[in-house]
Amino acid sequence: MKALVYHGPGKKAWEEKPKPIIKEATDAVVKIIKTTICGTDLHIMKGDLPAVTDGRIIGHEGVGIIEEAGSAVTNFKKGDHVIISCITSCGKCEYCKKGMYSHCEKGGWILGNLIDGTQAEYVLIPYADNSLYPIPAGADEEALVMLSDILPTGFECGVLNGKVSPGDTIAIIGSGPIGIAALLTSQFYSPAVIIVIDQDDNRLNIAKTFGATHIINSAKENALEKVMSITNNKGVDTAIEAVGLVETFELCETLVAAGGHLANIGVHGKSVTLHMETLWSRNITITTRLVDTVTTPMLYKNVQSGKLDPKKLITHHFKLDEIVKAYDAFGNAAKEKALKVILTA
């Protein structure tokens, strides 16, 4: 089969790899129908995640068809259509029993990281019963690719941890796919004011069409001053960090109102300063989380009913074997006006 293989920082190739075979009775081999590229994959390509080694097939999102199911897989059989979760979980360990699949003792985020991923013609999924979700006939499979990672990530790490409530004022820092996923799913809870902050006008304009009440280009305007003027100098009830930079996290620390929540989603490579000299008395909650994907079935129902339309995030389409070209487009997101790219086998 063909797959997108990482060969060290800056090096990747669409090349021949052996088709995966079942090793454990709980495994399934899935034939990829559609996959996508995540911001995390760009980090991997730069060499930011040293756990990813030369020869690894990248990718942790996608939908596909069961090619072969191990003898212990009871939820799926050959020919079933499935959503592949970015998180692999055994469903049996202490963490899984708490619903914290991200820290599964045998799984977690391993796909396209510690084991071969989804940017390939076939992928091996361990613990298939718990790590795959069924797709009923007739569903829009392209939209469902957004359920592998970005929608549950924006919702669980941003909206749920940020305790967004009716009438709240919230700020989302970062208008990439994850920030937009938080923007879409925050509206389950009817916040009154949704401020989106980014440095890319195109992405900010997209945020506006997805329900942002205010947009701020922090490259052109003072984001803190603007937020304070919108909120009568109170700040926001929830600040969602969806970038992963020192400056954006520290901006969130200044934006959050007394009693507010700072919900981090961003992948951070550097330490940030925690300004306890201003925060100690302000009844703030700061949360971190790796997505557990426990809300995927709930999000799926909202996609099926039309309440949530994640297809709006898809800006570019490529054939799976054009994936190197797709990386170029996604890697130049501002110039290409790219949010999510879909690769179809």
Ligand SMILES: [Zn+2]
């Ligand atoms: Zn991802």
Ligand SMILES: [Zn+2]
């Ligand atoms: Zn587990």
